[in-house]
Amino acid sequence: MIELRNLTKIFRLKGEQKVVADNLNMTFPKGRSVALLGRNGAGKSTLLKMIAGTLDPTSGEIVSEGTISWPVGFAGSFHLDLTGAQNVRFVARIYGVDTDELVAFVEDFAGLGPHFHLPIFSYSSGMKSRLAFGVSMGIDFDTYLVDEVTSVGDAAFRDRSRVLFNARMEHAGAIMVSHSLGMVRSMCDAAAVLEGGQLTYYDDIEEGIAHHKDNMAHST
Template structure:
């Protein structure tokens, strides 16, 4: 169960305060893979960060009895002066993973990230692609009830995208996913239901196609064509 209770979130900008959500309440469908859609600036990534404990609302709260991951591929939390191995060990400690469990996570991340000897070098020496691979590998190596995915499958080369798809397909056997993406076919392939964000409101849809229809109805033709191309590339 994941519920938003009277959630309000805003940011201060040079043009005043931008309100993303105002006293929003919603209950996410239980036991479903969920696709989140909305125009740019609707608050999709912010909502994922709040659910994953990376960001906090101005007021209200997220209520859940599930273990929710941080957004997959999020590398902003890495300590640049620490090695990849040290960063993974630190995250294991935060989540109470020790001994054999820690070794399993370490081996899985190192194998997935494919950074070679860089695994024992400071993160600040990594390319952006290496950081993304390490971050995704760490996200998937720790067991959660619900995984949050924010456009991670739209970056990187074809080999990396395929690895992401395969590991998500395997994890879906025992866990659920909440995915933010602009690739419609990717959402149709991986999600059961949809959530559409618009004007600070969170609309829970009975199917991912219903959310896609709402999203495309508000989308300019040029953006719709761009997304159709992106969808074709990511399938």
């Protein structure tokens, strides 16, 4: 369960302000895979970062039960001078999981071959994303935050990613951002639509998609 209490986020730039979250009060239920829908610039990634605890709200709070992942696939926290394997070991120690098990899992899943033992600065963006997805999904969380990560890699890797994600969802929940409605339908069972700083939850994912489509049709 993740509860937003009077959550507000305002960005100010050059005397102007953009309200991403306007006094939001909503609960993401435990064990549901919720699609977070909204047009470009609505603030979906910003909301995920606040839920993850990597970005502070302007006011209000987020109360949660259980463990929450960082945004799945986020590679920005990797140390560029360390190898992929060394970065995975560092993350394992931070989260208190078995180091060798996580390294073995990520090495197998990410499929980086010898590059797994080379410094991150030598990686392409796709390689970093594959490594980041493997690290994220290699740790058991109660809720996974997902931001377009399953679009990473070739078709075979995307298929493996979806299979692994669905396996995790048997025992966890998720909040997922994706512009692919087909992917949303296959991986989520509820929706929340972010528009104009307001967030509307739908227990029926098709109702949420219909709301999102209507917003997109009337965008200027």
